[in-house]
Amino acid sequence: MVDEDQGRRARNEAIFREVNERIVELETGLTGYNRDDSLLIGFVCECPREDCGEMLEVTRGQYEAVRDNGRRFLVLPGHEDGDIARVVERHSHYLVIEKTGDAAEVAAEQDPRT
Numbered sequence: 001m002v003d004e005d006q007g008r009r010a011r012n013e014a015i016f017r018e019v020n021e022r023i024v025e026l027e028t029g030l031t032g033y034n035r036d037d038s039l040l041i042g043f044v045c046e047c048p049r050e051d052c053g054e055m056l057e058v059t060r061g062q063y064e065a066v067r068d069n070g071r072r073f074l075v076l077p078g079h080e081d082g083d084i085a086r087v088v089e090r091h092s093h094y095l096v097i098e099k100t101g102d103a104a105e106v107a108a109e110q111d112p113r114t
């Protein structure tokens with residue numbers, strides 16, 4: 001079972017992930033999938049803090065690489081949630097985290113791409 005606090009944090013992340021899916025849809029609608037992939041797109045941080053909502057910029061290709069795995073999320077450095085996720089990639093202006101344990105199950109279940 002997922003405890004209440006973990007469940008709430010997972011829902012926040014799922015909401016931010018949905019927002020980002022809309023952002024990428026809009027970008028794709030306007031310009032198509034730009035294969036040169038140099039264009040930075042502003043996404044919202046997918047950390048579990050309800051009051052975050054900060055922006056980070058990655059390319060479409062970097063975003064897609066994270067979204068390929070339903071357990072992975074994009075967050076700002078310092079916004080990782082150490083007890084339910086581990087950092088799998090560190091970049092200068094963003095991190096890729098991967099959920100572990102129960103939180104990973106919730107994240108995978110709520111994956112908008114499955």
Ligand SMILES: [Zn+2]
Pocket residue numbers: 045046047048049052053054075076079
């Ligand atoms: Zn954040």
